[in-house]
Amino acid sequence: MDGMDIGSKGVVRVVVTGAAGQIGYSLVPLIAGGKMLGPGVKVELRLVEIPPAMGALEGVKMELEDCAFPLLDKVVCTSDAAEAFVDVDICILVGAFPRKAGMERKDLLAKNAAIFKAQGEALNSVASPNVKVVVVGNPANTNALILSTFAPNVPKSNITALTRLDHNRLKAMVALKLDKNVTYVDGAVIWGNHSATQFPDVLNCKVDGISDPIREAVGGEAYLRDELIPKIQKRGAAIIAARGLSSAMSAANAICDHMNDWLHGTGDKYVSMAVFADGSYGISEGIVYSMPVRTMKGGSYEIVQGLTVDAFSQEYMKATEAELRAEREDALSIL
Ligand SMILES: NC(=O)c1ccc[n+]([C@@H]2O[C@H](COP(=O)([O-])OP(=O)(O)OC[C@H]3O[C@@H](n4cnc5c(N)ncnc54)[C@H](O)[C@@H]3O)[C@@H](O)[C@H]2O)c1
Ligand SMILES: O=C(O)CC[C@H](O)C(=O)O
Numbered sequence: 001m002d003g004m005d006i007g008s009k010g011v012v013r014v015v016v017t018g019a020a021g022q023i024g025y026s027l028v029p030l031i032a033g034g035k036m037l038g039p040g041v042k043v044e045l046r047l048v049e050i051p052p053a054m055g056a057l058e059g060v061k062m063e064l065e066d067c068a069f070p071l072l073d074k075v076v077c078t079s080d081a082a083e084a085f086v087d088v089d090i091c092i093l094v095g096a097f098p099r100k101a102g103m104e105r106k107d108l109l110a111k112n113a114a115i116f117k118a119q120g121e122a123l124n125s126v127a128s129p130n131v132k133v134v135v136v137g138n139p140a141n142t143n144a145l146i147l148s149t150f151a152p153n154v155p156k157s158n159i160t161a162l163t164r165l166d167h168n169r170l171k172a173m174v175a176l177k178l179d180k181n182v183t184y185v186d187g188a189v190i191w192g193n194h195s196a197t198q199f200p201d202v203l204n205c206k207v208d209g210i211s212d213p214i215r216e217a218v219g220g221e222a223y224l225r226d227e228l229i230p231k232i233q234k235r236g237a238a239i240i241a242a243r244g245l246s247s248a249m250s251a252a253n254a255i256c257d258h259m260n261d262w263l264h265g266t267g268d269k270y271v272s273m274a275v276f277a278d279g280s281y282g283i284s285e286g287i288v289y290s291m292p293v294r295t296m297k298g299g300s301y302e303i304v305q306g307l308t309v310d311a312f313s314q315e316y317m318k319a320t321e322a323e324l325r326a327e328r329e330d331a332l333s334i335l
Contacts, residue, residue, distance in 0.1 A: 005298060006263050011042045015084045017119070017324035018095025019077075019321045020056040022245060023136065026252035027062060027092070034144035034151070036256040044074040046084040050093065082122040090130055090253055093119060093147070106330050110137060113334050114205060116143040120150025127309040129154055132299060135161045135260055136251065139196045139235035141274050141288040142327040146335065148276070148288075157301070160262075163198070163290035165247065169235050170200040173228060174207065177218050184208040189292045189307065190272040191281075193327075194321025197315035198290065200232040204307045212323045215245055221312060229316070234286040265297035281309055281317065287324040306319025 006012060014060060018024050028045060029080065030036060045064070049057045057077045064075050067120070078084050085091065096113040116135070128181060131154060135144040144161040148154070168188045175182040186206050191199040202224065206215040215221065218228065231238075239247045261271050274290040277283040280303045290302040308318065 001069055002294045004206065006037060009089065012037055012045045012090065013088045014090045014092065015048060015088045016082075016092045016094060017048040017081065017084075018093075018137065020049045020053045020060055021094065022248035023094050023251045023255075025060065026248045027094070027255055028064060029067060029069075030252055030256050031068065032064055032072040033245055034071050036067075036259050037071075038260065042071050042075070043071045046076045046078065046088065046209070047197050048078055048081055048084045049077045065288050075201040079257070081119050082134070085123050085131075086186045090259060091123070091127070091131055091133040093133065093143070094255075094260070095137045096143070098117060099138070105139070105327075106334075108140065109330050109333065110328065112137060112139070112143055113331050115145050116146040116204045117335060120147040122244070123147070125151050125234070127151075129158070131158060132262060133159045134255060134262075135159070136255060138194070139327060141290070141324055142331050144274065145290045145328060146331055148333075156276045159276075159288075160195060160258070161288050161290075162192045162251075162255060162258055163191060163194050163272045163274045164258040165251050166194060166198055166200060166235075166290070168250070168254055168257065169232050173232065174202055174205060174214065174218060176282050177228070178207055178210060180207055180209065188272070189270075191313075191317050191323050192205060192290055193275065194290070195320075195321045195323065196233045197316075197320040198228055198233055198239070199313065201313055201316075203229070203310065203313060204292075211288070223280055224312075237315050245303035262301065263297075263299055263314055264295075266293075266295045268294075270294045273301070275301070275303065278303065280305060281307075282314075282318070283321055287328055289321065289324060299327060 032168040061075045140161040148159045170188045171185045175185045187204045202214050270292045273293040275288040293301050295301040
């Protein structure tokens with residue numbers, strides 16, 4: 001992947017689609033405040049919405065101005081994705097049609113496939129091949145796959161989907177279970193789809209001050225299978241049940257973590273990102289699958305090799321892979 005020296009850019013151009021929605025409202029102040037790009041980096045925000053939401057988006061712009069963020073160079077509002085994508089550095093694709101009562105998974109895919117096909121075509125015609133994309137709108141992994149299919153000029157390695165929220169959830173739950181601060185927990189992995197089939201894996205976790213294997217320390221296989229894994233797989237649904245709305249604050253925070261690590265590098269650590277499968281860990285090409293990823297300063301990354309995967313892990317990893325392949329088939333039949 002071509003690098004991006006974030007520090008050398010005068011102003012970094014960032015697109016957020018769905019910017020008048022819930023996540024958008026939590027996300028844009030974090031970006032304008034410097035949490036995503038880092039201290040001292042100026043940003044031009046290009047906010048994209050559908051025409052009926054342009055009035056609300058103007059309100060978001062007014063509030064951004066009223067925050068008087070020192071790093072915010074400019075705010076542009078548009079309902080034309082192609083206009084927003086010209087020479088953009090970072091693209092955060094949040095805008096999507098939310099799942100309504102009675103909607104099947106395939107109905108959601110059909111609605112959103114059209115959005116990500118159109119945005120892929122727009123990216124392909126006007127964006128720089130160096131643009132870095134994270135897809136957040138659900139079904140995020142398959143939307144990223146659709147986007148890439150229609151944006152062949154953008155290298156596949158520059159198109160990712162967000163599983164950092166799941167990663168952060170896993171890290172936080174392990175910390176809570178072991179009564180440690182989150183900073184003590186390292187090496188968590190989310191494998192597969194950002195959905196209820198994802199595999200939150202603690203086998204490779206290390207926690208400062210805990211010498212036992214973490215799988216045992218947190219309660220062994222039975223606890224993982226019956227409690228921890230389902231809790232993380234269903235965390236999004238639990239938040240919807242509790243708030244009547246899907247996660248927004250934590251999603252916005254995770255988007256900043258994802259991009260910040262991608263741009264600035266994880267050093268000797270790794271994080272979870274949904275990226276194009278390349279055969280690593282037996283997951284063959286053709287789907288966007290969450291993997292342990294080490295990022296390098298400047299914006300390149302590699303899938304971390306050699307992590308421990310046993311029969312317990314394999315069972316979950318194959319199940320989430322099967323779901324992603326089925327989503328891919330559905331998407332291909334729709335498009
Ligand atoms: N990957 C993750 O970790 C994660 C976490 C939470 C939510 N999500 C998903 O993120 C998406 C957004 O969630 P939200 O709570 O902000 O929803 P929301 O309904 O509050 O906001 C979505 C916004 O997108 C806009 N939009 C729809 N189609 C658009 C298009 N073609 N172009 C530009 N904007 C468009 C809508 O007008 C709306 O303002 C949903 O799909 C949700 O399921 C993903
Ligand atoms: O389940 C949904 O429809 C959205 C859940 C969201 O992606 C989350 O993980 O919080």
